[in-house]
Amino acid sequence: MTVKNDFEDILMGRRSVKVFDPEVKIPHEEMDEIIRKATKAPSSINMQPWRFVVVESEEGKDKLRPLVQFNTRQNDTSAAMIVIFGDMLNYEYAEDIYGAAVEQGYMPQEIKDDLVGRFVEMYKQLTPAQMNDIVKVDSSLAAMQLMLVARQYGYDTNPIGGFDHASIAETFGLDPERYVPVVIVAIGKGMEEGKRTSRLPVEKIRSYH
Amino acid sequence: MTVKNDFEDILMGRRSVKVFDPEVKIPHEEMDEIIRKATKAPSSINMQPWRFVVVESEEGKDKLRPLVQFNTRQNDTSAAMIVIFGDMLNYEYAEDIYGAAVEQGYMPQEIKDDLVGRFVEMYKQLTPAQMNDIVKVDSSLAAMQLMLVARQYGYDTNPIGGFDHASIAETFGLDPERYVPVVIVAIGKGMEEGKRTSRLPVEKIRSYH
Numbered sequence: 001m002t003v004k005n006d007f008e009d010i011l012m013g014r015r016s017v018k019v020f021d022p023e024v025k026i027p028h029e030e031m032d033e034i035i036r037k038a039t040k041a042p043s044s045i046n047m048q049p050w051r052f053v054v055v056e057s058e059e060g061k062d063k064l065r066p067l068v069q070f071n072t073r074q075n076d077t078s079a080a081m082i083v084i085f086g087d088m089l090n091y092e093y094a095e096d097i098y099g100a101a102v103e104q105g106y107m108p109q110e111i112k113d114d115l116v117g118r119f120v121e122m123y124k125q126l127t128p129a130q131m132n133d134i135v136k137v138d139s140s141l142a143a144m145q146l147m148l149v150a151r152q153y154g155y156d157t158n159p160i161g162g163f164d165h166a167s168i169a170e171t172f173g174l175d176p177e178r179y180v181p182v183v184i185v186a187i188g189k190g191m192e193e194g195k196r197t198s199r200l201p202v203e204k205i206r207s208y209h
Numbered sequence: 210m211t212v213k214n215d216f217e218d219i220l221m222g223r224r225s226v227k228v229f230d231p232e233v234k235i236p237h238e239e240m241d242e243i244i245r246k247a248t249k250a251p252s253s254i255n256m257q258p259w260r261f262v263v264v265e266s267e268e269g270k271d272k273l274r275p276l277v278q279f280n281t282r283q284n285d286t287s288a289a290m291i292v293i294f295g296d297m298l299n300y301e302y303a304e305d306i307y308g309a310a311v312e313q314g315y316m317p318q319e320i321k322d323d324l325v326g327r328f329v330e331m332y333k334q335l336t337p338a339q340m341n342d343i344v345k346v347d348s349s350l351a352a353m354q355l356m357l358v359a360r361q362y363g364y365d366t367n368p369i370g371g372f373d374h375a376s377i378a379e380t381f382g383l384d385p386e387r388y389v390p391v392v393i394v395a396i397g398k399g400m401e402e403g404k405r406t407s408r409l410p411v412e413k414i415r416s417y418h
Contacts, residue, residue, distance in 0.1 A: 002217075005216045006214060007214045007215065007216040007357075008211075008361070011354065011357070011358070012249055014251075032412075035411050036411045039409070040408065042225055042368050044370040046407075048409050048414070050414060051415070052415040053415075054415060055418045056418070059418075093413070096409060097408075098407075100409075101406060104405070104407055106405045106406060106407060107404075132342075133345060136346055136349070137345055137349045137352075137392055140346045140347075141349055143346075143350065144349070152217070161343060161346065162253070172418060196313070196315045197255050198306055198310040198313055199248050199249065200257050200302060200309075202241045202244050202248070204305070205257070205259060205260050206240075206262070207263065208266075209265070209268075209269035
């Protein structure tokens with residue numbers, strides 16, 4: 001259930017929280033809603049390469065624990081650890097995505113046929129490094145929205161980049177060549193305030209041309 | 210000036226807009242405010258690797274035009290094309306970032322000295338591919354917030370991944386080894402509604418464990 005809708009507060013008040021109330025779980029219906037909103041994020045040629053592995057059970061967390069060495073508190077107390085992967089074969093869903101756009105009246109059939117053909121051809125020609133970049137950028141856009149939407153629903157989050165990237169796909173039965181890990185978002189009801197952190201002054205990080 | 214603050218509307222109503230009112234420019238003070246809020250995004254060990262090259266002048270856009278072949282409309286009509294780079298030597302700012310945290314009372318000096326030492330050591334040992342992943346993920350988190358904050362200020366955006374990645378750093382006088390391009394965000398006062406696009410059903414993109 002959404003508990004706040006104040007954009008300024010949701011965005012500016014977000015802080016990484018590392019200890020959660022272990023009693024609080026997130027119902028699947030609500031989690032699906034949060035993910036659905038997160039994936040309103042844009043993606044390159046709308047290919048939506050983000051995939052969410054929601055680790056919430058005792059068994060799942062036992063599997064994840066050795067992979068998140070410096071972040072076991074989050075693993076132990078969060079409602080879920082959402083492991084976000086990028087799908088290197090995302091274009092296999094091109095027909096689904098653009099077919100739905102035609103059904104929903106967003107795009108004429110002829111345009112769709114032309115686009116899907118060209119987009120799939122283009123994506124197949126990318127090097128693995130180029131596709132890796134694309135799926136990481138796109139999946140991160142959705143990850144940021146996920147962290148903000150979580151606050152709309154009264155939850156806190158902590159994005160985790162430090163984990164065993166090499167073995168996490170296989171740990172959850174995924175092909176590591178196809179699914180590249182992007183970030184883990186721990187989510188739950190925060191039991192602490194979250195530390196304040198500094199930001200570089202804007203003058204140091206932007207230039208006008 | 211902020212014109213809306215409704216989170217649900219800002220998030221769910223965002224669509225990519227590709228034609229802007231060419232008469233509308235964004236004052237630097239306001240642009241700085243938008244960037245400042247965008248960079249409240251989290252980043253790996255708070256190293257804030259995002260760098261914003263705001264291309265807004267005739268001369269700047271002339272330089273950018275040949276690099277954004279399929280997106281010249283946005284280049285010609287937007288208030289600015291914000292080219293977001295990831296700084297591969299981001300840890301050179303570690304002292305600035307953590308020093309400010311001490312000054313602002315967020316962290317004791319001893320903790321800061323210990324952390325900066327360990328973090329810089331750790332980051333220096335990463336391979337270029339690992340650092341590339343980190344700066345792309347982190348910078349994308351800020352990019353997503355930028356697109357949402359833009360709506361708070363009454364602007365529309367279009368994220369652009371298709372541009373000449375190889376030559377964009379040098380075009381704006383940056384060392385291409387140090388600054389890797391992440392995404393361009395066109396920003397301005399939209400002159401069209403923005404097309405609706407479909408999303409994959411949540412059941413196809415998430416699993417519970």
